[in-house]
Amino acid sequence: MNDFTRLLVTEWRRLQLPFKGETFVIAVSGGADSVALALALDELRARKKLENRFVLAHFNHQLRGAESRKDEEFVEQFAEKYGFELVAGKGGIKKNENLEQAARRARYAFLTEAAENLRARGVLTAHTLNDQAETFLINLIRGSGLEGLGAMRSIRPLKEEIPAVKEEKAEKTETEILLIRPLLSWAKRDDTENFCRLKETVYRYDSMNEDPAFRRVRVRKVLLPLLRDFNPKIVETLARTAFLLQRDFEALEKLRDEKTLERAADFGPEVPLKYLTDLRASERMNFFRRWLKTLRGDLRGLDAKHFEAIERLVSSRKSGRLVELPNGENIIKSGGKLLFERREFKR
Amino acid sequence: MNDFTRLLVTEWRRLQLPFKGETFVIAVSGGADSVALALALDELRARKKLENRFVLAHFNHQLRGAESRKDEEFVEQFAEKYGFELVAGKGGIKKNENLEQAARRARYAFLTEAAENLRARGVLTAHTLNDQAETFLINLIRGSGLEGLGAMRSIRPLKEEIPAVKEEKAEKTETEILLIRPLLSWAKRDDTENFCRLKETVYRYDSMNEDPAFRRVRVRKVLLPLLRDFNPKIVETLARTAFLLQRDFEALEKLRDEKTLERAADFGPEVPLKYLTDLRASERMNFFRRWLKTLRGDLRGLDAKHFEAIERLVSSRKSGRLVELPNGENIIKSGGKLLFERREFKR
Numbered sequence: 144m145n146d147f148t149r150l151l152v153t154e155w156r157r158l159q160l161p162f163k164g165e166t167f168v169i170a171v172s173g174g175a176d177s178v179a180l181a182l183a184l185d186e187l188r189a190r191k192k193l194e195n196r197f198v199l200a201h202f203n204h205q206l207r208g209a210e211s212r213k214d215e216e217f218v219e220q221f222a223e224k225y226g227f228e229l230v231a232g233k234g235g236i237k238k239n240e241n242l243e244q245a246a247r248r249a250r251y252a253f254l255t256e257a258a259e260n261l262r263a264r265g266v267l268t269a270h271t272l273n274d275q276a277e278t279f280l281i282n283l284i285r286g287s288g289l290e291g292l293g294a295m296r297s298i299r300p301l302k303e304e305i306p307a308v309k310e311e312k313a314e315k316t317e318t319e320i321l322l323i324r325p326l327l328s329w330a331k332r333d334d335t336e337n338f339c340r341l342k343e344t345v346y347r348y349d350s351m352n353e354d355p356a357f358r359r360v361r362v363r364k365v366l367l368p369l370l371r372d373f374n375p376k377i378v379e380t381l382a383r384t385a386f387l388l389q390r391d392f393e394a395l396e397k398l399r400d401e402k403t404l405e406r407a408a409d410f411g412p413e414v415p416l417k418y419l420t421d422l423r424a425s426e427r428m429n430f431f432r433r434w435l436k437t438l439r440g441d442l443r444g445l446d447a448k449h450f451e452a453i454e455r456l457v458s459s460r461k462s463g464r465l466v467e468l469p470n471g472e473n474i475i476k477s478g479g480k481l482l483f484e485r486r487e488f489k490r
Numbered sequence: 491m492n493d494f495t496r497l498l499v500t501e502w503r504r505l506q507l508p509f510k511g512e513t514f515v516i517a518v519s520g521g522a523d524s525v526a527l528a529l530a531l532d533e534l535r536a537r538k539k540l541e542n543r544f545v546l547a548h549f550n551h552q553l554r555g556a557e558s559r560k561d562e563e564f565v566e567q568f569a570e571k572y573g574f575e576l577v578a579g580k581g582g583i584k585k586n587e588n589l590e591q592a593a594r595r596a597r598y599a600f601l602t603e604a605a606e607n608l609r610a611r612g613v614l615t616a617h618t619l620n621d622q623a624e625t626f627l628i629n630l631i632r633g634s635g636l637e638g639l640g641a642m643r644s645i646r647p648l649k650e651e652i653p654a655v656k657e658e659k660a661e662k663t664e665t666e667i668l669l670i671r672p673l674l675s676w677a678k679r680d681d682t683e684n685f686c687r688l689k690e691t692v693y694r695y696d697s698m699n700e701d702p703a704f705r706r707v708r709v710r711k712v713l714l715p716l717l718r719d720f721n722p723k724i725v726e727t728l729a730r731t732a733f734l735l736q737r738d739f740e741a742l743e744k745l746r747d748e749k750t751l752e753r754a755a756d757f758g759p760e761v762p763l764k765y766l767t768d769l770r771a772s773e774r775m776n777f778f779r780r781w782l783k784t785l786r787g788d789l790r791g792l793d794a795k796h797f798e799a800i801e802r803l804v805s806s807r808k809s810g811r812l813v814e815l816p817n818g819e820n821i822i823k824s825g826g827k828l829l830f831e832r833r834e835f836k837r
Contacts, residue, residue, distance in 0.1 A: 284720045286727040289738045373631045380633040398745035
């Protein structure tokens with residue numbers, strides 16, 4: 144097996160992805176990165192290393208006229224040649240939108256719909272180490288903090304939702320769809336181009352990848368070459384830094400969450416509002432759950448709408464001063480504090 | 491009062507530095523940054539806002555012949571004109587040393603000695619927001635993690651020591667000398683130059699600040715101007731990022747230390763060596779203190795040499811398998827574990 148394919152399967156294992164019986168959508172633009180990913184997955188499929196169903200998905204943004212149409216035709220022919228199913232989508236951009244953001248939003252909406260229709264486990268995109276280094280620099284220039292400097296994750300839920308909503312859905316529906324970037328942590332752009340050459344497969348060039356009107360293109364074409372004069376391994380260095388900072392961010396979140404849970408169990412029936420508003424929304428939700436569990440003994444009878452009502456009570460000025468819980472309990476906002484009390488003892 | 495002086499006094503308060511009765515050493519090269527710092531402190535001294543003793547310290551690296559001598563004479567005249575005491579030092583660099591690192595080491599040794607002789611509370615250096623942004627970029631290019639990306643601290647101990655040694659000293663001697671950078675979080679290089687002009691005071695130019703053989707000079711002269719095309723406030727942005735990452739790093743260390751202490755209290759008399767070697771040295775020292783305190787009830791009779799012996803027992807392959815503590819207790823390395831036991835019960 145070729146290095147590229149071998150490293151892909153190693154990453155597949157590291158990310159704990161299923162080796163058979165699941166459907167995955169592969170986002171394919173027609174460029175070297177996504178063609179290389181599809182070729183490697185085809186090889187693994189042929190060798191029975193991966194026995195999943197892989198469906199290509201191509202979105203035509205209709206931004207480059209004939210060029211866009213040729214990309215679409217290229218992907219159609221590619222799918223036919225390698226025996227991939229293909230889902231195709233089309234879209235346009237409204238005036239006055241940020242082009243990159245709007246295009247990204249339309250593409251992800253299409254991919255999400257495709258994955259839902261196919262009951263897929265995940266969407267695979269072909270982002271590389273180079274994309275990771277570029278995203279890191281773009282976020283750095285923009286002034287991102289620790290979370291943003293972590294740049295892209297190799298695996299995450301396709302839709303990132305607020306915890307309360309997630310909680311509610313977890314009871315009703317199937318597992319969430321994943322966004323997976325199986326090249327992100329190890330493949331360079333050179334590797335994808337070389338792998339296409341090795342497989343004697345042509346790929347498409349996107350003229351927008353050369354347009355200096357885009358910040359990402361200037362980062363790639365001007366900033367990274369200059370940084371390479373300081374450190375020849377700058378792409379690997381920046382990508383590694385991003386992954387290290389992801390780990391630190393996650394460790395910090397986890398320790399903070401644990402701390403919040405400890406405090407929640409110790410607070411008793413009165414909590415200063417200031418303490419609550421200083422927490423992030425997701426921490427606050429965990430706090431409420433642990434706080435009420437400690438005070439009530441369990442969470443029976445409570446569902447997402449109760450937690451959302453408590454969240455509104457705390458974070459909005461306008462909402463009332465009381466949330467009624469089942470079993471004759473009240474949560475009251477009063478005197479800069481949130482109070483838990485049992486109605487039968489008070490009235 | 492001028493903005494520059496006002497912001498300096500605000501920072502002095504934020505850093506909780508004493509307003510009277512203490513001695514501070516001001517490191518002065520003769521460049522705009524250190525001259526501006528000395529001028530502003532002179533103004534605050536004259537207005538009785540700061541009633542400390544300020545002593546200038548100049549180190550002549552003897553790297554630039556006549557230019558170095560002129561810098562020294564300039565600082566002598568400056569000190570005389572403004573009525574500052576002055577401590578001067580001289581040094582050379584050995585062949586085959588990294589010039590920047592060696593110069594820095596010699597300068598800090600001189601400043602430390604000066605501060606100790608004067609029984610000073612701290613050494614003040616005139617690093618600016620620009621220096622912070624440059625240090626951030628140099629560390630980024632080098633591949634630093636979270637701690638290094640925090641770049642320079644506005645205040646820290648002049649000597650950073652391992653906890654065991656610090657513990658021992660704290661009992662015997664006075665408070666540690668601080669390294670303070672009172673311009674780091676707010677002043678740009680333009681601000682120091684403008685303040686010198688406002689005070690009608692000339693300053694020296696260091697020809698090494700123009701020499702592209704130095705990585706820092708290339709960062710300042712080539713990389714930062716290019717980044718400014720992406721974000722006109724890049725210096726402020728990068729410096730703010732460094733300070734945010736400092737805060738995250740400290741929060742992470744603190745939460746990890748707390749976690750270590752919790753575990754230390756829960757472990758009982760047997761601890762797997764693997765757990766200990768995975769900790770950082772400073773965490774391990776805190777672990778031992780809490781662990782022994784929990785097992786013994788207190789730390790009576792133990793001093794730094796006991797903790798250092800336990801550290802050697804854990805981290806060195808060669809050292810023996812036992813440390814004897816007072817009160818008939820042993821720490822034993824055996825079977826991949828560290829064991830606490832009381833001799834009287836065993837023999």
